[in-house]
Amino acid sequence: MKSRRTLNIGLCGLGTVGQGVWKHFGRFRADLEARLGARIVLRRVSVRDPRKARGVRVPASKLTTDPLSIANDPQIHIVCELMGGTGTARQVTLQALARGKIVVSANKALICVHGAEILAAARRHGGHFLFEASVAGGIPLIKAVREGLVANRFPRIYGILNGTCNYILTKMEELDTPYASVLREAKRLGYAEKQESLDVQGWDTAHKASILAWLAHGVWVRPEQMIVEGIERITPADFRNAASLGYGIKLLAIITRDFATNEIGVRVHPTLLPQETVLARVSGVFNAISVTGDVVGTTVYIGRGAGQDATASAVMSDLADAVALLLHGKGAHFMGEDRPPAAKGTRLAPPERIRGRYYVRLTVADQPGVLARVATIMARNRMSIASVIQGPSERAGLASLVLTTHESDERSMRGALRALTALASVREAPLLLRIGDFGD
Amino acid sequence: MKSRRTLNIGLCGLGTVGQGVWKHFGRFRADLEARLGARIVLRRVSVRDPRKARGVRVPASKLTTDPLSIANDPQIHIVCELMGGTGTARQVTLQALARGKIVVSANKALICVHGAEILAAARRHGGHFLFEASVAGGIPLIKAVREGLVANRFPRIYGILNGTCNYILTKMEELDTPYASVLREAKRLGYAEKQESLDVQGWDTAHKASILAWLAHGVWVRPEQMIVEGIERITPADFRNAASLGYGIKLLAIITRDFATNEIGVRVHPTLLPQETVLARVSGVFNAISVTGDVVGTTVYIGRGAGQDATASAVMSDLADAVALLLHGKGAHFMGEDRPPAAKGTRLAPPERIRGRYYVRLTVADQPGVLARVATIMARNRMSIASVIQGPSERAGLASLVLTTHESDERSMRGALRALTALASVREAPLLLRIGDFGD
Numbered sequence: 001m002k003s004r005r006t007l008n009i010g011l012c013g014l015g016t017v018g019q020g021v022w023k024h025f026g027r028f029r030a031d032l033e034a035r036l037g038a039r040i041v042l043r044r045v046s047v048r049d050p051r052k053a054r055g056v057r058v059p060a061s062k063l064t065t066d067p068l069s070i071a072n073d074p075q076i077h078i079v080c081e082l083m084g085g086t087g088t089a090r091q092v093t094l095q096a097l098a099r100g101k102i103v104v105s106a107n108k109a110l111i112c113v114h115g116a117e118i119l120a121a122a123r124r125h126g127g128h129f130l131f132e133a134s135v136a137g138g139i140p141l142i143k144a145v146r147e148g149l150v151a152n153r154f155p156r157i158y159g160i161l162n163g164t165c166n167y168i169l170t171k172m173e174e175l176d177t178p179y180a181s182v183l184r185e186a187k188r189l190g191y192a193e194k195q196e197s198l199d200v201q202g203w204d205t206a207h208k209a210s211i212l213a214w215l216a217h218g219v220w221v222r223p224e225q226m227i228v229e230g231i232e233r234i235t236p237a238d239f240r241n242a243a244s245l246g247y248g249i250k251l252l253a254i255i256t257r258d259f260a261t262n263e264i265g266v267r268v269h270p271t272l273l274p275q276e277t278v279l280a281r282v283s284g285v286f287n288a289i290s291v292t293g294d295v296v297g298t299t300v301y302i303g304r305g306a307g308q309d310a311t312a313s314a315v316m317s318d319l320a321d322a323v324a325l326l327l328h329g330k331g332a333h334f335m336g337e338d339r340p341p342a343a344k345g346t347r348l349a350p351p352e353r354i355r356g357r358y359y360v361r362l363t364v365a366d367q368p369g370v371l372a373r374v375a376t377i378m379a380r381n382r383m384s385i386a387s388v389i390q391g392p393s394e395r396a397g398l399a400s401l402v403l404t405t406h407e408s409d410e411r412s413m414r415g416a417l418r419a420l421t422a423l424a425s426v427r428e429a430p431l432l433l434r435i436g437d438f439g440d
Numbered sequence: 441m442k443s444r445r446t447l448n449i450g451l452c453g454l455g456t457v458g459q460g461v462w463k464h465f466g467r468f469r470a471d472l473e474a475r476l477g478a479r480i481v482l483r484r485v486s487v488r489d490p491r492k493a494r495g496v497r498v499p500a501s502k503l504t505t506d507p508l509s510i511a512n513d514p515q516i517h518i519v520c521e522l523m524g525g526t527g528t529a530r531q532v533t534l535q536a537l538a539r540g541k542i543v544v545s546a547n548k549a550l551i552c553v554h555g556a557e558i559l560a561a562a563r564r565h566g567g568h569f570l571f572e573a574s575v576a577g578g579i580p581l582i583k584a585v586r587e588g589l590v591a592n593r594f595p596r597i598y599g600i601l602n603g604t605c606n607y608i609l610t611k612m613e614e615l616d617t618p619y620a621s622v623l624r625e626a627k628r629l630g631y632a633e634k635q636e637s638l639d640v641q642g643w644d645t646a647h648k649a650s651i652l653a654w655l656a657h658g659v660w661v662r663p664e665q666m667i668v669e670g671i672e673r674i675t676p677a678d679f680r681n682a683a684s685l686g687y688g689i690k691l692l693a694i695i696t697r698d699f700a701t702n703e704i705g706v707r708v709h710p711t712l713l714p715q716e717t718v719l720a721r722v723s724g725v726f727n728a729i730s731v732t733g734d735v736v737g738t739t740v741y742i743g744r745g746a747g748q749d750a751t752a753s754a755v756m757s758d759l760a761d762a763v764a765l766l767l768h769g770k771g772a773h774f775m776g777e778d779r780p781p782a783a784k785g786t787r788l789a790p791p792e793r794i795r796g797r798y799y800v801r802l803t804v805a806d807q808p809g810v811l812a813r814v815a816t817i818m819a820r821n822r823m824s825i826a827s828v829i830q831g832p833s834e835r836a837g838l839a840s841l842v843l844t845t846h847e848s849d850e851r852s853m854r855g856a857l858r859a860l861t862a863l864a865s866v867r868e869a870p871l872l873l874r875i876g877d878f879g880d
Contacts, residue, residue, distance in 0.1 A: 132588070138733075143583060143587060143588045148579075151464060151468045278722070281716075281721065295464055295749050295756075296749065296753035299743035300741070301739070303736065310737055313736035316590065
């Protein structure tokens with residue numbers, strides 16, 4: 001018989017996700033108590049402003065404005081950090097781990113920047129750090145990569161990890177509408193934050209890519225070491241051009257590893273995906289991730305990547321794992337503190353080894369000879385042109401010149417972009433998109 | 441520090457999947473030993489015929505022809521049952537569990553028929569029974585439903601669970617070719633078994649549906665309690681008709697639960713899926729499962745549902761869980777022996793409560809008045825016709841009459857089918873397909 005132990009949970013943060021956890025906690029607790037035979041109590045909740053109106057009612061006796069008091073409360077076994085940010089959240093996390101507690105986190109920015117330190121703290125003090133909700137919202141992707149596909153090495157993982165961007169891109173394509181007006185509408189509907197730059201410039205996706213790269217390859221890659229490009233400069237014309245070539249456009253995180261050279265690539269950029277690809281058809285706020293393992297082949301995971309309920313679902317799965325860990329010992333083998341074994345001897349792929357095909361849109365003077373000059377620059381940079389689309393520009397009096405290339409590499413492409421930008425007949429910075437012919 | 445314990449694995453069966461496990465075991469063991477600090481040994485392997493030529497070389501000293509000796513070997517901690525069948529496999533499983541061992545199984549037929557007995561044995565003797573490989577091959581679907589989505593109840597799970605059927609249906613549609621010739625080609629390529637009936641008549645899918653229903657709802661539903669219909673009578677014309685209505689055709693397992701009435705539905709049948717649905721586009725031998733949770737919303741999982749490597753990947757993830765369980769105690773909370781808590785008070789939905797839209801293809805005498813007689817029968821059975829496609833039949837001198845209906849139920853549909861079959865002008869048994877307008 002299992003002993004009827006009481007396990008206390010402290011919730012730091014009562015924003016969107018925290019309220020989601022609170023909302024679903026009653027049934028979740030009843031199920032878990034019936035199954036595991038322990039008493040589970042949501043004991044304390046920290047908020048910044050106890051008087052703020054919220055969608056859920058939390059008894060005043062449970063509320064505190066001091067999240068560190070939760071981290072340090074010897075009665076609390078599991079700390080659920082849903083505040084966000086990398087300041088107090090880091091302190092709360094490290095202090096809770098220093099006391100041997102289990103910390104459940106949805107804070108991708110914190111993990112991306114301080115993951116190594118946090119996981120070392122968990123290891124050192126015998127605690128655990130669980131973060132299913134930090135990547136791909138409700139999709140149990142971290143568990144899939146870490147446990148379900150444990151027998152695999154991962155030559156390629158790529159996916160749509162930011163619902164805001166996918167919503168914007170979907171609407172731009174469907175409605176043939178410019179970025180700015182779709183963004184406005186997305187803000188109005190709550191699908192985009194008031195401060196949208198973290199999402200639309202690709203940084204949120206980069207945080208998640210960093211976590212996935214660590215899970216798959218055991219190395220921390222910081223966003224500033226990646227190629228990170230956002231979606232702000234994409235136009236409806238790019239969708240039309242892409243469609244005419246058989247592609248859709250998605251903001252992807254792409255994590256590759258070449259097991260011959262042991263080179264790892266982590267990048268985030270808008271990508272032309274063949275229209276028949278499953279991911280090209282994932283629309284709106286949904287996330288989708290393609291995980292290729294060397295044993296299992298390619299598996300794909302689709303679901304809501306954000307939102308109160310989907311994220312709460314992931315947080316609660318970590319809470320269930322945490323409860324099981326506390327009741328039954330260190331059974332879940334690939335949880336938080338374990339470092340994947342594959343990290344030895346890896347290095348980041350240098351630009352000349354990141355290969356692919358490219359789509360370049362140039363806004364040029366509408367005059368003869370421009371294509372010749374552009375083609376000369378491409379040739380000088382050893383880039384072979386696959387197709388050319390010429391048409392009117394959205395800017396009056398100018399023309400649009402769209403090139404796609406055969407396979408080349410980032411160094412060559414950067415050289416070509418520098419030279420193209422310097423051309424007098426090129427009237428604004430070239431827009432570069434990459435083509436993702438992944439073959440599945 | 442972890443103690444350097446030795447854990448011994450016994451492998452019963454060295455067919456396709458067993459050879460896959462053997463092939464990948466070296467690297468898997470090295471990874472796992474580095475991570476978990478134990479020694480892991482594949483100690484014995486049982487085969488029916490030790491002299492048979494195989495794709496892998498197993499030292500003669502490890503081989504036995506007696507799988508029960510592995511189940512009863514006190515040195516062996518984990519028994520991996522990959523023989524198939526429900527006779528010896530059941531004995532091996534029960535004897536290993538009776539000795540408190542962990543059993544890893546890919547044997548969906550065994551679990552479907554004897555799951556309750558097996559899980560009770562695991563519970564009684566403190567062992568564990570793990571079966572990730574039994575459903576959806578390499579996709580970590582069981583872990584997703586059981587652990588990743590633990591905070592959810594599941595109003596609907598549906599999916600493509602048989603790669604052979606999906607391959608046949610995909611080729612029939614792509615090549616506009618009859619069932620029999622696609623089946624012949626599938627057998628030649630190794631995508632269909634010589635004895636194909638278990639797959640094409642839907643029984644293999646039913647076994648997997650039974651396991652998923654248990655995972656989601658805690659009740660065992662036997663195939664003979666389900667609607668189980670296969671793909672043998674589908675024709676290229678059905679694909680053309682479906683396409684003209686905006687649908688593809690997939691063999692689906694559909695598991696529903698109405699939480700208001702607590703009624704569970706489990707059925708397997710060819711289904712018209714809207715072409716824009718992700719699952720409608722999953723082609724060839726791939727499996728795909730849509731899991732709707734009441735908290736997370738809809739998540740979708742895609743990957744190879746069979747084959748040596750994909751299935752071995754799933755078996756090895758169970759082996760990793762088994763090793764962790766043995767080293768660290770009963771940590772993995774929702775493994776085998778736990779009964780989902782949601783089973784209380786459920787009952788199977790009676791036919792009149794299984795609602796949906798229908799596609800009926802009739803082969804009729806090419807003469808006036810047939811549609812009127814058919815329409816009268818539909819009306820008498822309270823079925824409302826949504827569309828009619830009349831055309832030539834593939835049988836000379838006869839006509840094809842295809843009806844789709846508005847929403848109705850299985851009881852009404854069965855009544856209508858009986859009356860239609862009895863009509864003199866209806867010249868062969870009606871073909872019934874169901875329409876899956878699931879909305880995601």
